[in-house]
Amino acid sequence: MNGFSKPIKKLNPLKPFDKENQGIRNNHIIPFFGEYTPNDLTPELIEKYMESKWGRDDSGNLQAMATAWKRHRGVLRQLVQSVDPSYDVHKRLLADIKFVSLHRDMLPPLTREQIDRAWEHAQKTRVHKGRGHNFKRAFWIMVWTGIEAKDIADLRPKHFKMIKGQEWLIKERHKTMLTQSNPLIKIPVLPQFREILGEVPIPLNKDMPYFPNLDCDACNQAIGEYFKKAGLKGYGAKYLRRHLAEMALDLGQSETWIQQALGHCSDSEQTKKYMRVRRDTMVGVFEKIANQG
16 A cells, blocks of 8 residues: 555654654544545645644634644644655745744742742652652752753763763763753752652663653653642743743842753743742842932
8 A cells, every 4th residue: 555545644754753743643643634644645635734723813823833833734744754754844835834833931930938839749649659750859859950851861861971070960961852862950959859769769771761761741740740730830841941931030049050951941931931930029129229329
């Protein structure tokens, strides 16, 4: 059978998807495109898919979350190119599609009181042995380090170094959709972080991960549920990462400092999204200015 006549649900990429892209395939691409074949794909069908996900604005313009759409079309491209690697998805299907880029409204920075409220609900959440406990460990690792679930899943004994009496975590950050490089994470290991790692068995092989079966998507979803149950819908793992950056900003640290702590590239534009001024700290600074005036 000609591969272009096969239903898309029966196609597999030439290189296996990671968990994130496999989730996009199973939960989004296949439910919509599964019964179609590559021969059926048209720009009009692509537009219908985008409209089903993100709708249209008040003027009737197609709209989409740009970063999410980049991931979705990348998954579709890999499935189609499993039949013909030379198939130019952009030229044939995407070049003439215009859409308005959506941006999620940023919620106010997290406070420690809100983090503690989410943790109270996390403690009440029933978990499967091992899996759920590691989600809760990941919650606090994010608080104390600002690293993401994908990097927590990759933590290995070889990443921890003693330098002049201080333990450091030094590892390459996972590749993101925004960069093909691997910026370096280099942060000191707080006692709270070391205590969490002490709860899990130390791998005998220093190249093996501490959390070998951590499902990153499920972990992020679980953390989002902790906040949702605490009446803080919309908050989640990303906001724990931003919390560290915003606290560092409050303590007077520079953008360069925050870039290194978060493992951002030196030219990253993302860092500014993590550097938001807290209203209460601004009041405090102005009061200090007034007192010295």
